[in-house]
Amino acid sequence: MSDQQLIRGTMVLTAGIFLTKFLGFIYIFPFTYLVGHQGLALYAYGYLPYTVLLSLATLGIPLAVSKFVSKYNALGDYHTGQRLLKSGLIVMSVTGFIAFLALFFSAEVIANRVLDPDNLEGNTVADAVFTIRMVSAALLVVPLMAIIRGFFQGNQSMGPTAVSQVIEQIVRIVFILILTYLILYTFDGQLGTAIGFAVFGAFAGALGGLAVLLWYWKKRYAGLQEMVSRSTVDHKLPLGKMYRELLRYALPLSFVGLAIPLYQMIDLWTFNPAMMAAGYTDTQAETYFASFTQTSHKLIMIPVSLATAMSLTILPTITAAYTQKDTEKLQRTITQTYQIILFLTVPAAAGLMILAVPAYGALFAEEVTAGASILRNYAPVAVFFAVFAVTASLLQGMEKQRMAVVSLAAGLLFKVVFNSLFIGWFGPEGGVYATFGGYLLSVCINIWAIGYYASFDYRLVRKRFLQVSVYSLVMVLVTWYISFGLQRIWPVTSQGNGLLVLGISVTAGIIVYLNLAFRSGLAGKVLGHRFSMLNK
Template identity: 25%
Template sequence: MKEKNKNSFIKGAAILTAAGMAARVMGFVYRVVLTRIIGAEGMGLYQMAYPIYTILLVVSRSGIPIALAKLIADRIASDKKKEAYKTFIVARRMSFIIGLSVSLIMAISAKPLINLLSLDPRSYYAVLAISPAIFVVSIMAAYRGFFQGLQDMVPTALSQIIEQFVRMFTMILLVVLLAPHGLEYAAAGASFGAVTGAGGGLLILLFIYHKRHEKIFSFLSTGKDSVEIKSMRIAKRIASLGVPITLGALVLPLMSLVDLIFVPNRLQTAGYLVNEATALYGMFSAVAMPLVNFPTIITVSLSASLVPAIAEAFAKERDELIKHRVQTALRLTILVGLPASVGLYLLALPITDIIFSEPGAAVPLRFVAWGVLFIALQQTSTGILNGVGKTAIPARNLMIGAVFNAFINYTLTAIPRFGIRGAALGTTTGFAIAAFLNLYHVKKESGFKIQVKAMIIKPLTAIIVMSVFVKAAYYFGLNILTRYNITYAYQINTFLVIFFASFIYFITLLLLKEIKYNDLAVMPVFGKKLADFLRKIALID
């Protein structure tokens, strides 16, 4: 049922990353289309539903899939396979009850919540439209946690792609149909895409589960344990792991809620009108933050794959394997997060202008771009700490970061000289603090040593080379294309610079011997062929 090789967690992460990339591309497509149809103000209304939704969603489901993945991996490693299956059954039942209850609470309390938070009253329909998604996503999360516990990432990957495709199609269709009737109805149509998307993702998981049911049951029934353990005891075990994870996961939507409450209000304090403040909030939350979160799909996937992989090694007391997996995950996180941060900072204006037609969003993006690396490190280190059972530590550290974020956000956003930059700076600082606190505890719990050459010197060298190229090539290329009156010179030049900058960064890392054979070989489709070719020409060992 699962691969035993020490790099299997990277393979699982690669599968999730490929699916996540496809999902993020679709997510970008619908965000670009929506922004062009309803503008920053309409996206601001759409985004106002999300902090409320994500907070309640976290309460209903966040801890269960991670706790489930850890418990199942742990039980299988200890050859308690029957108990592993019963753990899934109990978790699924819990997800159903909690998800349904929270969905109903959100729908009933939508208007009071909007009044309590002093939000734009037009956001009511968006909040109401998204509320049923909590119930569907909660059940879907239990199935994803089950498959991830078996270290089978394919079902989760497929469900992510189907979920996002259905969501994208529904959102665009409803926004086009409802936009003529008002921004509030268009925002509600966009929000309802979360419901249909989750429904599509759940259906594919149910199909895979029932198709593989005999094989799964046959594997899980071979354990030497009995199933005498009571459901209540399993539920308590899930809760003991899941509650701290849920509290930690609550911090992110709470940070978004703080942004939602503080940013529009503090911008008005700085002298902006209500619609101007809503538009600026839309630029930050619906343009800058999605661009920042896009590269972190790799670390989200690493984190999801790390929990069962670290839990398995921890259960078997294989300290060297834990250190290997920790070092590999953190090294890959830095190699991905660092160039993404620098690239978004250097090309903030053309990226926001070309993709979203909102060049004003380049202002917050330049400040929050540095958050990519810190968000990535925080996600990966959280996966490691969850894997060794220290679920309360990342929750506490993220809460400390959130406090700093709230203070900076509240203080700086009201100062005209900072404005929306204050919100971006608060987000970056909050994640930086959480990431460094997490890394301290990862070192303490796993005993890994920071590889200065691999994790700092070589990536920085490659980044410097890449940055010099970007600065020189961008204006040179634009002058050449403009001189010859090339249509869409601005757009073509930007994408060419991004492509060649990525290529130069990759080649520099190859020359520095920092790309390993297994880093490439586990990548889906072409990874092994590329790794074999590069080994043949002696660029990797």
């Protein structure tokens, strides 16, 4: 495959991932309007354990299979990649079925843990059990897609993955919104029934994505068989050796990718009980839980996704530079990665923190006081989400993935130990503080490890961080002043007022920050290699 085709394929995959994430973010607004925070909490009770079990069932398979297939194709052995796909479909069917059984039959245990069986208000245990069991069906299909996507990517074909992800997301969202509306507003059904069918959208979306992949497979079958016929060697790897190599690639990727779902699983198990022990009602606990794990989380993941997407594209360079012992290139690439992350996430987090009330009021229109309080405290954690994801990837590129696993384990232990304690001390924001503490610990370990193993000099990064912080502070002061004045004229008592205040304030903040960054030359130094006009 030519470099031009490879670049085009990578752009297609990046665009597909971005569109998938954007759709996954945008649907939360109409869905919240339909089901409220109580419905969002019930949705999370099913979706969070599903996400963790899905990750365990697939074990980072797409990237691992991609790396495996690409390696043996480069050696002229196309037989081994196709053998992996054929046997892998059987293995993924088995692991998916086991994960399905595990989630289906643990539904009552999970539901009784997160909800009070004697609760007379809010969601019931029966609703949670139904929701968890409905979403478990998706585990029968999604693992199959994982290995097929990895196989196509290993053959430098990014289109099948990108298109199937987008179709999967579209089918899922359409299913969720239409079924929820019909059950609640046409057939006058119960909220628990609507949420149960909403999470079943994961299964419907998976079928749509799998259909796309099978279509691509049929279309390209002849070409794939021709590649096999051109093989110059067949390593004839035993299945045991093949899967040991695959797991060696997959396990670190899987564990680090589980970071946010594992943190949210800890909240699933401890947040509501700790809140009720602190004197909050079941309904109050569920409202804060929905804001923490769904609405506010979706908002802070916007800058995280953008920053990590822009920085991760230069991470393959890390592996090459570290392997070739090119110290200068390694230092330069790590520095560039840090700069991108800080340049984008610090002002975004600061803006979300200062505009928490109009942002929550404009986008979700209900439970503004509770939601804005969570968002205000949660926004700074976005910086640590992004820095952890990128530093973990840097360590993987340097073949030091064990340090990333150690740092994640340390952060999770902090979260487990302090989550309930902090909620008892600080109320619902305590869950945020425990996540902040855990990620801070993990990031510190990763930063130290990169400095130690790559002999990385952090002086320039510290200088850039100081610049970004100063410009972000100026932006925050201007934004706060404008927002404060606008809220005197248009109090955030309606969604329209919230949108007006938010739109004007965000626009002013962006203008101030980018103006400072452009005139000082910071924008050119950080992003000039991507956008040449910033160097002018």
